[in-house]
Amino acid sequence: MADRTLETLRFDNSYARLPDAFFAKLNPTPFNAPPRLIHGNPAAAALIDLDPEQFARPEFAGTFGGSLLAPGMDPLAMLYAGHQFGVYVPQLGDGRAILLGEAVNERGGTWELHLKGAGMTPFSRDGDGRAVLRSTIREYLCSEAMHGLGIPTTRALCLVGSDDKVYREDVETGAMLLRMAPSHVRFGTFEVFYYRKQYDRLRVLADYVVDRHYPHLRGTADAVARLFLEVVERTAALIAQWQTVGWAHGVMNTDNMSILGLTLDYGPFGFMDDYDAAFVCNHSDHNGRYAFNQQPYIGLWNLSCLAQTLLPLAPKEALKEALDRYTPIVESEFRRRMRLKLGLREERSGDDELIGGLLAMLQESHADYTRLFRELGRFDSAPGATNESLREYFLDRDRFAAWAVRYRERLRDEGDADDDRRERMDRVNPxxxxxxxxxxxxxxxAQRKDFSEIERLFDLLRDPYRERPGMEPYAAAPPNWGKHLAVSCSS
Known part of the structure; x- marks a missing residue:
């Protein structure tokens, strides 16, 4: 039944049927001050057949502000471990989030409803279990932005705020974010049982992931090895997409890596403004471990950690063969997507030189990554065209002119009209x-209780390829103050 109410949502809660060692059952801790809905996502609501008119009900803010439960919810905090900045931490888990349940849509698809900022759990360590308005706004907007770009990601149903005080670097107001994904199982979920030598629970977890999320592997003799291969392929394709849009995750710990190949856990992320291959978006990452140009390598490192956990369940050689697939996939997918960004329809031997030459000029000039590729769609391939608007992005104009000659020749060889090429490029360059x-x-x-900018950005980012009249400032390069914002893990 479509257009369900809070009372008629369907739940399955398969994760709650796993052994007790996988989680701690507890309810969210409500705000002291009354919760209020800041923003709701109708597209996410449609994934669970929820009528968006439910957003207006006080019960909606209550349910996703931690004070009410919908019928069928079975809340729990998930256990996992993880390598954080390369160091193994034996127990992490949901320290400020609670899995409310698994909503089932009319097509049989399940979506875990994960409430971030829901209060302390047994895994909170020294934390308060809360999230602040600042961090929840960033995740709410960016998860929808990534979806709009076509990048696999968790989604967010809503953002609920309150006047409760939360202490970070400063005193801030608290908020909760309802995150959605088919699964929140992470690489670190496997790690916790492997390093505890609880291989029976490791088997239970692998069987659960196969049964629920890779059902085509059920009953196969080499199901775990094939599962790992698919995780490798999904992760490689995901990180290639990050690289082509100029996006840095910031905290690629193994506990932030999804077993489904989704972008998971939006903390100190950042889209590059001025191109810098060594861009570090997390000001706590002093050594640049998670710099933009390190993400493909870190993806491999994290997958190696996952492979280690699967050794009790799958042959070492099969896992190694799967791991060896990673780098070729990242590289080929990156090239394919960069060809699309350049408007090229064919794969040719000179692709690496053409792509690499442009990126080298971007690095030298620190040109705006997003704007440059959008402007490149306006490249005039006619003989003698100077493309002055593009030249302005580069410090070495002669170097650009030489590159433009090669690019023009390549476009003319493919026999593509400029208007057709521009239309294609505008579909892949946001x-x-x-x-x-x-x-x-x-x-x-929003901290002044003006939420209009959240709505405006939400609307733009869910369809980022379509230019909107009057929205030119949102596509412009940032002001100088906007290029140097420090973003931390608490962000």
């Missing part, structure tokens, strides 16, 4: 991305 300064502007307004 006009709008969630620049840090745009998120910061929305945050500052």
């Amino acid at each position: 006009c709008y991305v969630l620049r840090n300064y745009l998120a910061q502007t929305a945050i500052e307004k």
Whole structure:
């Protein structure tokens, strides 16, 4: 039944049927102050057949502000471990999030409803279990932005705020974010049982993941090895997409890596403004472990950690063969997507030189990554065209002119009309991305209880390839103050 109410949502809660060692059961801790809905996502509501008119009900803010439960919810905090900045931490888990349940849509698809900022759990360590308005706005907007870009990601159903005080670097107001994904199982979920030498529970987990999320592997003799191969392929394709849109995760710990190949856990992320291959978006990452240009390597490192945990369940050689597939997939998928960004329809031997030459000029000039590729769609391939608007992006104009000659020759060899090419390029080169300064502007307004900028950005980012009249400032380069915002793990 479509257009369900809170009372008629269907739940399955398969994760709650796993052994007790996988989680701790507890309810969210409600705010002291009354919760209020800041924003709701109709597209996410449609995934669970929820009528968006439910957003207006006080019970909606109560349910996703931690004070009420819908019928069928069975809340729990998930256990996992993880390598954080390369160091193994034996127990992490949901320290400020609670899995409310698994909503089932009319097509039989399940979506875990994961409430972030829901209060302390047995896994909170020294934390308070809360999230702040600032961080929840960033995740809410960026998860929808990534979906709009076509990148696999968790989604967010809603953002609920309150006047409760939360202490970080400063005193801030608390908020909760309802995150959705088919599964929140992470690489670190496997690690916790492997390093405890609880191989029976490791088998239970692997069987559960196969049965629920890779059902085509059920009953196969080499199901775990094939599962790992598919995780390798999904992760490689995901990180290639990050690289082509100029996005940095910031905290690629193994506990932030999804077993489904989704973008998971939006903390100190960042879209590049001025191109810098060594871009570090997390000001706590002093050694640049998770720099933009390190993400493909870190993806491999994290997958190696996952492979280690599967040794009791699958042959070492099969896991190694799967792992060896990673780098070729990242590289080929990156090239394919960069060809699309350049408007090229064919694969040719000179692709690496053409792509690499452009990126080298971007690095030298620190040109705006998103704007440059959008502008490249306007490249005039006619003989003698100077493409002055593009030249302005580069410090070495002669170097650009030489590159433009090669690019023009390649376009003419493919026999493509400029208008057709521009239309294709505009479908893959976004006009709008969630620049840090745009998120910061929305945050500052929201802290004054003006949520209009959240709605405006949400609307732009869910369809980032379509130019909107009057929205030119949102596609422009950031002001100088906006290029140097410090983003931490608490962000």
